[in-house]
Amino acid sequence: MMQQSKKRVLHYVSVWGNGGVEKIITNIIQKSGDNYQHDLFVARHYVNDNIYEMLLKKHHVKIYINTEKSIFKGLKNVASQQLYDLVHIHTAHRVENAKAILAKLAFPKAKVLLYCHTVSLSDGTFKLKIRECLDFLGVGYVSRFFTDKSLAVSQLVLEDAFFKQDIRTAKASVFYAGIDMQGYQFDEHARKSTRQTLGVEEDELLLGHIGRVAMSKNPEYLLDIIIPFLKQEPKAKFLYIGKGDMQESIDKRILESDVSDRILRIEQVENAKHYLMAMDIFVLPSLSEGLPLVALEAQTTGLPCVLSDTISKDTQATDLVSFVALSDPLDAWYIHFKKTKNNRSHYYEQMSASAFNDSIAMRKLSQLYDDLLNATS
Incomplete structure (x- = not known):
């Protein structure tokens, strides 16, 4: 034939x-x-x-x-x-x-x-x-x-x-x-190993963000949220992964802040899934998003996500997602930072059965x- x-x-x-x-x-x-x-x-x-x-x-x-x-x-x-x-x-x-x-x-x-x-x-x-x-x-x-x-x-x-x-x-x-679900099943060993590499203690709260350092991701406002929170929460750290055209000014602001030692900056990673597992809360205050894949990946690992309400509601594939208006006071974000999850593994099955x-x-x-x-x- x-x-x-x-x-x-x-x-x-x-x-x-x-x-x-x-x-x-x-x-x-x-x-x-x-x-x-x-x-x-x-x-x-x-x-x-x-x-x-x-x-x-x-x-x-x-x-x-x-x-x-x-x-x-x-x-x-x-x-x-x-x-x-x-x-x-x-x-x-x-x-x-x-x-x-x-x-x-x-x-x-x-x-x-x-x-x-x-x-x-x-x-x-x-x-x-x-x-x-x-x-x-x-x-x-x-x-x-x-x-x-x-x-x-x-x-x-x-x-x-x-x-x-x-x-x-x-x-x-x-x-x-x-998204490719392979490898996103929550792994406690990967979480502990990645946190150890980052220098994050088991009892510390690790907030995180993965995305281009560009206007659409709202990086200045992201720091407006994170820096005051770190000042009032000494047992918290922030992992910021990404690079982009606003990187120089953002990195300068981080270095000049009083909490620069608790903001962990990485430009690019290949195994983002392990860093999502290491985080306790994912933060995405974007000005403009279609459907952020990273938020779907985060949910697959069982990671709670706090997103701006400018992001499509389609992103809310599980009960892990909370939306906050960009006009709301910072405390509106901080309330959700306390909502960590202990049992993260079952979200993989939920996401695998979804349209995502x-x-x-x-x-x-x-x-x-x-x-x-x-x-x-």
């Missing part, structure tokens, strides 16, 4: 580094089945020596790094080398939905799938808000006719990124990419790929 040739999927991203979107894409590459050859187009910036490079090589992913000023020209260069059956565009916010137009023009025979990963974050200026509105209503509206299917990581993102008409007709819908299990999610995505590619235009 003649072997069926693989369908070719081109993933479009603006930036490729070490973030949550990259984690989702590499998961798709690994787990969407053997019927697809996945490649990658990076429109603006590729971070060398990123943590996913070896995995991309293992799965023979061809990486196209755009060197043209025009993204469309970059896509046309790719089209001159290789045709694709499906262009899977990963956007950071709704304004980027216009990339569907460029993809369809560069690959007219390909299906175009949009996947929006977060809500739009404005700097609050009137001029920018007007521009975003015009972009959304103008180019954003036109892009609908160049898109075969639109997905969002959560209900909050769906309503922010896509038009109500497309949501009503299910042309746009929520898709949970899920990537084994379930990837079967759904493979079926969606098949449906799109088999549909007549």
Whole structure:
């Protein structure tokens, strides 16, 4: 019997580094089945020596790094080398939905799938808000006719990124990419070993945060919460894992604080699951989030999470999640810092049976790929 040739999927991203979107894409590459050859187009910036490079090589992913000023020209260069059956565009916010137009023009025979990963974050200026509105209503509206299917990581993102008409007709819908559950079963030995490495005593409260040190994660406010709490709780420490464009100013503020000796800073880790197990409370006061994977991973380890109410309620997969308004007094956060869990192991089973299990999610995505590619235009 003649072997069926693989369908070719081109993933479009603006930036490729070490973030949550990259984690989702590499998961798709690994787990969407053997019927697809996945490649990658990076429109603006590729971070060398990123943590996913070896995995991309293992799965023979061809990486196209755009060197043209025009993204469309970059896509046309790719089209001159290789045709694709499906262009899977990963956007950071709704304004980027216009990339569907460029993809369809560069690959007219390909299906175009949009996947929006977060809500739009404005700097609050009137001029920018007007521009975003015009972009959304103008180019954003036109892009609908160049898109075969639109997905969002959560209900909050769906309503922010896509038009109500497309949501009503299910042309746009929520898709949970899920997380790889393997290794997230709470392990008391891993907890003790990691805390020992960090210099955290058994009777100390360890608050923690993992995320980019960038505006969307609200790092200044994170320290506004943490520093006063550490001052009033001498048996508490804070583990801050992440790097980003605000790192220099944040690290300077930490060093100048009275509690710098109890704020543990690590730029990057590969075994984040062990650090989540070592924590007692996970803190995420983001300004803008689609569906923070790290909060799902934290719940899988049985770790209580205190999140800002700007984060999608879809994140609340278990009773471990509490939401606090960014306008609330700091004490509103501190109340939840006392709610630690002794029995953490049973949350793994709960999360494994949920829609956030990537084994379930990837079967759904493979079926969606098949449906799109088999549909007549």
